[in-house]
Amino acid sequence: MIENISQVEFSQRRAALLQQLEDNCAVIIQSAPMVNRNSDVDYLFRQDSDFFYFTGFNEPDAVLLLTRVAGEVQYQVFCQPRDKKMEIWFGYRCGEQGLLDNFNVDAAYSNDLLAEKMPELLNGVKNLYYSLGRVSLNERVHGWLATMRKRSRQGVIAPSHLLQLDDVAHEMRLIKSATEQDLLRRASEISAQAHIIAMQVCKEQMMEFQLDAHIQHHFAMNGSQQAAYPSIVGGGKNACVLHYIENNQQLKSGDLVLIDAGAEYQYYAGDITRTFPINGKFSAEQAALYEVVLQANLECTAMIKPGTSWGAIHDHAVLVITSGLQSLGLLKGELHELIESESYREFFMHKLGHWLGMDVHDVGNYKQAGEWRQLQAGMVMTVEPGIYVAIDNMDVEARWRGIGIRIEDDVLITATGCEVMTESVPKTIVEIEALMAGGSV
Numbered sequence: 158m159i160e161n162i163s164q165v166e167f168s169q170r171r172a173a174l175l176q177q178l179e180d181n182c183a184v185i186i187q188s189a190p191m192v193n194r195n196s197d198v199d200y201l202f203r204q205d206s207d208f209f210y211f212t213g214f215n216e217p218d219a220v221l222l223l224t225r226v227a228g229e230v231q232y233q234v235f236c237q238p239r240d241k242k243m244e245i246w247f248g249y250r251c252g253e254q255g256l257l258d259n260f261n262v263d264a265a266y267s268n269d270l271l272a273e274k275m276p277e278l279l280n281g282v283k284n285l286y287y288s289l290g291r292v293s294l295n296e297r298v299h300g301w302l303a304t305m306r307k308r309s310r311q312g313v314i315a316p317s318h319l320l321q322l323d324d325v326a327h328e329m330r331l332i333k334s335a336t337e338q339d340l341l342r343r344a345s346e347i348s349a350q351a352h353i354i355a356m357q358v359c360k361e362q363m364m365e366f367q368l369d370a371h372i373q374h375h376f377a378m379n380g381s382q383q384a385a386y387p388s389i390v391g392g393g394k395n396a397c398v399l400h401y402i403e404n405n406q407q408l409k410s411g412d413l414v415l416i417d418a419g420a421e422y423q424y425y426a427g428d429i430t431r432t433f434p435i436n437g438k439f440s441a442e443q444a445a446l447y448e449v450v451l452q453a454n455l456e457c458t459a460m461i462k463p464g465t466s467w468g469a470i471h472d473h474a475v476l477v478i479t480s481g482l483q484s485l486g487l488l489k490g491e492l493h494e495l496i497e498s499e500s501y502r503e504f505f506m507h508k509l510g511h512w513l514g515m516d517v518h519d520v521g522n523y524k525q526a527g528e529w530r531q532l533q534a535g536m537v538m539t540v541e542p543g544i545y546v547a548i549d550n551m552d553v554e555a556r557w558r559g560i561g562i563r564i565e566d567d568v569l570i571t572a573t574g575c576e577v578m579t580e581s582v583p584k585t586i587v588e589i590e591a592l593m594a595g596g597s598v
């Protein structure tokens with residue numbers, strides 16, 4: 158049984174955050190809002206990842222205020238007040254008392270009191286940390302500061318330093334705790350099993366969204382209420398559209414289908430791509446390109462261990478893919494020059510991967526002091542090389558056009574190397590064809 162993040166861990170995170178900040182400080186993080194879809198219909202609520210990381214509180218219209226002034230720490234939250242009528246229509250609310258009882262807050266207030274109370278609570282704080290790039294929060298903070306300035310003759314002193322919270326908070330999120338690693342393993346494994354099912358049930362003439370329905374069903378039946386992102390299910394040339402999410406075309410025998418789908422489990426994301434033939438058999442051209450992408454996937458993964466530079470792994474993917482495309486005749490010229498001139502970008506136009514965590518494209522800097530950073534134990538990343546031959550690429554023979562392939566795994570960096578958390582879903586041609594022919598994995 159996998160444990161969820163405990164209140165103890167949420168509280169340790171807040172303490173670890175405050176420890177890294179200048180004294181006489183306050184941290185403000187706001188929750189995600191409800192987002193309207195159309196008319197009276199809203200999207201299913203998903204809490205802001207930073208807000209959840211430090212609170213575990215899953216309601217909209219809330220604001221976290223964490224302060225340390227003269228050594229005294231206060232954890233306070235503004236939330237939606239209890240409201241019988243609103244709760245009948247829109248769902249139960251935790252309310253101020255619920256926060257006091259279940260979330261270890263020192264004080265809780267109704268969010269109706271934000272404009273009045275926040276300026277009072279910030280009085281005397283020197284360093285105010287929040288996510289500086291977020292426009293809606295920025296406007297709110299500046300409103301509270303304006304109120305405080307108007308009260309200066311009453312002795313009110315507004316924060317004088319506005320500081321970027323993301324630098325500190327996101328470095329924390331980048332290194333996953335043991336519990337977070339377990340949740341990511343679970344999200345990866347649910348995602349992996351869904352991809353296996355997709356290979357087993359795939360048939361020509363199915364709509365792309367119908368294949369996705371099998372994936373979503375598996376997610377739901379295994380505790381993932383929503384996916385980490387909208388699935389990409391691209392048959393044939395649709396696989397060459399990197400963020401193809403229309404998923405409204407019919408699958409055709411003879412084409413490949415690229416599926417990029419990941420479950421979200423307890424706020425942690427899986428992110429897997431597999432590409433396989435709709436009729437169960439790779440053509441010669443599909444297989445040739447597939448082997449190049451697979452080689453890049455395997456060799457890049459083998460490089461992953463503490464101390465490896467992020468940039469070196471991407472550069473290796475570029476080398477394998479460029480050299481593969483050159484051998485197959487899709488790129489012509491000298492290898493070194495093809496890399497130097499970035500000719501490979503016509504076919505491999507994205508990075509090898511990204512951090513993975515509560516957000517599918519997770520937070521954390523990729524460079525430090527101008528250099529690609531080195532991997533550390535506890536980081537989680539994707540490895541996702543690809544080759545995409547545009548349908549209208551007249552520089553290559555017609556037989557290659559419209560083939561898009563990506564192979565994506567989720568990888569945890571361990572003390573000595575790495576753990577591929579998505580390894581249960583097949584990726585060699587032999588394994589995929591056997592699975593699709595009804596064999597076991």
Ligand code: GLY
Pocket residue numbers: 386417418428511517541565
């Ligand atoms: N699913 C988005 C990505 O692979 O980056």
Ligand code: MN
Pocket residue numbers: 428510511539541565
């Ligand atoms: Mn990815």
Ligand code: MN
Pocket residue numbers: 417418428429430565
């Ligand atoms: Mn993906």
